[in-house]
Amino acid sequence: MSFNIEPILERRRFLAGAAGLLLASCGRPASNAAPAVRVAALRPVLQTLPGLPTKDGAGVSLLRVIGQRALSQLDPFLLLDRFHSDDPNAYIRGFPDHPHRGFETVTVMLEGHMLHRDSKGNAGNIRGGGAQWMTAGRGIIHSEMPQQVDGLMSGFQLWINLPAREKMQAPAYQDLQRDRIPAVALGGGGVAKVIVGRAFDTSGPVSAPSTEPVVATLVLEDDTLVEIPTPPSHTAWLFVHTGEVLVGESRVPAGTLAVLGAGERVRLRADQQRSGVLFAAAKPLHEPIARRGPFVMNTEAEIEQAFADYRAGTLTL
Numbered sequence: 001m002s003f004n005i006e007p008i009l010e011r012r013r014f015l016a017g018a019a020g021l022l023l024a025s026c027g028r029p030a031s032n033a034a035p036a037v038r039v040a041a042l043r044p045v046l047q048t049l050p051g052l053p054t055k056d057g058a059g060v061s062l063l064r065v066i067g068q069r070a071l072s073q074l075d076p077f078l079l080l081d082r083f084h085s086d087d088p089n090a091y092i093r094g095f096p097d098h099p100h101r102g103f104e105t106v107t108v109m110l111e112g113h114m115l116h117r118d119s120k121g122n123a124g125n126i127r128g129g130g131a132q133w134m135t136a137g138r139g140i141i142h143s144e145m146p147q148q149v150d151g152l153m154s155g156f157q158l159w160i161n162l163p164a165r166e167k168m169q170a171p172a173y174q175d176l177q178r179d180r181i182p183a184v185a186l187g188g189g190g191v192a193k194v195i196v197g198r199a200f201d202t203s204g205p206v207s208a209p210s211t212e213p214v215v216a217t218l219v220l221e222d223d224t225l226v227e228i229p230t231p232p233s234h235t236a237w238l239f240v241h242t243g244e245v246l247v248g249e250s251r252v253p254a255g256t257l258a259v260l261g262a263g264e265r266v267r268l269r270a271d272q273q274r275s276g277v278l279f280a281a282a283k284p285l286h287e288p289i290a291r292r293g294p295f296v297m298n299t300e301a302e303i304e305q306a307f308a309d310y311r312a313g314t315l316t317l
């Protein structure tokens, strides 16, 4: 009986090629043994994922987008929470005093009023259109409490990891009122606001961390095409909070994260309706992650140390 091995070889060649493409599309550098893989100009949608309803803080209802079981992290992004409610019971208890170590927290307010206070004496009133960038570094204890008793509270919280060499740096805090965040007209009535990094020929006001993040909010109007250049090896994603967006041919409805593959830029447009988007990109760290509650380090021993320091009252010293 004859046996033609050609189809098997072909399949192996295909799988080897597919693995290379997958590696490139995950934004990780190809291993030194692998041949160079050409990076696509346009970033494709690798995966779409709805947010998962949950509660955090003292009982705040939110959608956990990054940081849920199906997507525990997206290097260097550790968490994306979406909060949006006009029911005070969903937000009024806020986030009383709690610690952090080893990463950065970013709050983006679309609507509402929140007061931040922390153990370094920083206080910041964040209102709709504003943002807050906190580098927890070696340790900070802070609270984030709503300053409204009714009305709409809407926005995001994002956690971005720090490289090992920066996890124990001194904490830092940057408060960004609405008027400090540059707005760029996108054509057709759309607007981009750049919080950090460079996009739409505009730089955000946050001093650039070593993960070189780009974070921007976008309002897209009917079918106006928008392109965002991105460093090809950055991890990139977008979350559609209102309307519906097309990324290439991929449809991304409201409440959905689109994880983007490698590429030089992302091309998107609203699909026949005003649509709201949070866009982010940053350089992956490729470091081990040890994570428990409010602490994100590289090893379990460092997590144990963080809890010990917190119990001893030395976390923030």
Ligand code: FE
Binding pocket: 095, 098, 100, 105, 142
């Ligand atoms: Fe916090």
